[in-house]
Amino acid sequence: MNLKNINLLVTEHCTLACAGCSTGAPFAKKISHSAESFCKWLDILQNKEIPFTSIALTGGEPFLHPEVRDGGFIQLLKTRYPSKWVQLTTNFSWASEERVIGYAPVVGMLDGLGISIYESVVQKLGGLDEFHRLTMLLKDMCPNTKVTLYDKRHFVAWEFHEAKREVKGPCITSDCFILKPDGKLSHCSLAIGAQNIPAYNVILEKSQEALFDLSKLNEKEELLSWQQKYPFDLCFNCTMWEHIRVPWYSLRPQSEAEMLEGKLRLLLARAAALRDLHAIEASQRS
Numbered sequence: 104m105n106l107k108n109i110n111l112l113v114t115e116h117c118t119l120a121c122a123g124c125s126t127g128a129p130f131a132k133k134i135s136h137s138a139e140s141f142c143k144w145l146d147i148l149q150n151k152e153i154p155f156t157s158i159a160l161t162g163g164e165p166f167l168h169p170e171v172r173d174g175g176f177i178q179l180l181k182t183r184y185p186s187k188w189v190q191l192t193t194n195f196s197w198a199s200e201e202r203v204i205g206y207a208p209v210v211g212m213l214d215g216l217g218i219s220i221y222e223s224v225v226q227k228l229g230g231l232d233e234f235h236r237l238t239m240l241l242k243d244m245c246p247n248t249k250v251t252l253y254d255k256r257h258f259v260a261w262e263f264h265e266a267k268r269e270v271k272g273p274c275i276t277s278d279c280f281i282l283k284p285d286g287k288l289s290h291c292s293l294a295i296g297a298q299n300i301p302a303y304n305v306i307l308e309k310s311q312e313a314l315f316d317l318s319k320l321n322e323k324e325e326l327l328s329w330q331q332k333y334p335f336d337l338c339f340n341c342t343m344w345e346h347i348r349v350p351w352y353s354l355r356p357q358s359e360a361e362m363l364e365g366k367l368r369l370l371l372a373r374a375a376a377l378r379d380l381h382a383i384e385a386s387q388r389s
């Protein structure tokens with residue numbers, strides 16, 4: 104685990120409403136944060152010689168941010184932190200030929216662009232062929248940007264529980280360090296997601312280790328030791344480490360049937376995961 108990438112939560116809300124969204128974007132208010140509001144904290148990390156190598160714009164959907172769309176955000180980061188790799192991940196819900204051509208100069212400033220492939224966006228574009236045609240067009244127009252596609256047909260279901268439970272494995276998001284403009288750096292994306300979900304606020308508030316307040320940073324070793332800790336206190340209230348993969352579905356279904364299908368997928372996945380867990384525990388006992 105290391106702090107090589109700092110994610111900036113540039114936009115809290117999103118155009119999609121994925122069940123299991125780890126930053127809680129479907130529950131977030133419509134808020135975007137200025138590029139300048141992150142610089143104070145990135146400067147502190149640089150001045151303390153914290154060895155991070157890249158800065159990622161994340162959300163929510165970063166392209167909802169006007170400063171991202173006009174290129175100002177990325178320009179500022181590239182100018183002020185020239186040694187850092189600057190990347191962004193988008194759900195591509197904005198894509199059309201006209202927009203791809205329009206945003207290419209912005210994407211061209213990035214070192215890396217991640218495009219997540221969501222079923223609903225593919226459907227909106229009329230199918231995978233059109234989706235890939237548009238991503239190819241963007242790649243051709245931005246030859247210096249490393250474009251990577253991510254299959255999002257599944258997500259990892261998670262929830263918080265009041266009682267502390269043993270953590271029995273690693274977690275895919277334990278080094279997803281996300282910075283907000285208040286200077287709080289989260290150890291994982293759920294420490295951001297829980298802020299947007301009222302039922303989980305109380306559990307998050309009890310945690311001493313899920314967030315690091317950069318305004319209180321004295322010695323760089325304090326931060327380096329914090330980021331290495333896993334599991335940390337919030338993990339004992341969380342199921343993410345169980346890694347229950349569930350087929351993607353939207354929390355804003357288009358019909359009652361779609362909603363029921365989503366809930367059923369989640370229940371079946373949890374039942375299967377519990378069966379596996381019991382089988383492993385039984386084999387360990389015997």
Ligand code: SF4
Nearest residue numbers: 117119121124163194
């Ligand atoms: S596209 Fe990403 S940020 Fe938006 S709701 Fe889905 S998982 Fe969350």
Ligand code: SF4
Nearest residue numbers: 274277291338341343
């Ligand atoms: S198990 Fe721990 S690191 Fe993973 S998401 Fe939950 S709180 Fe975060």
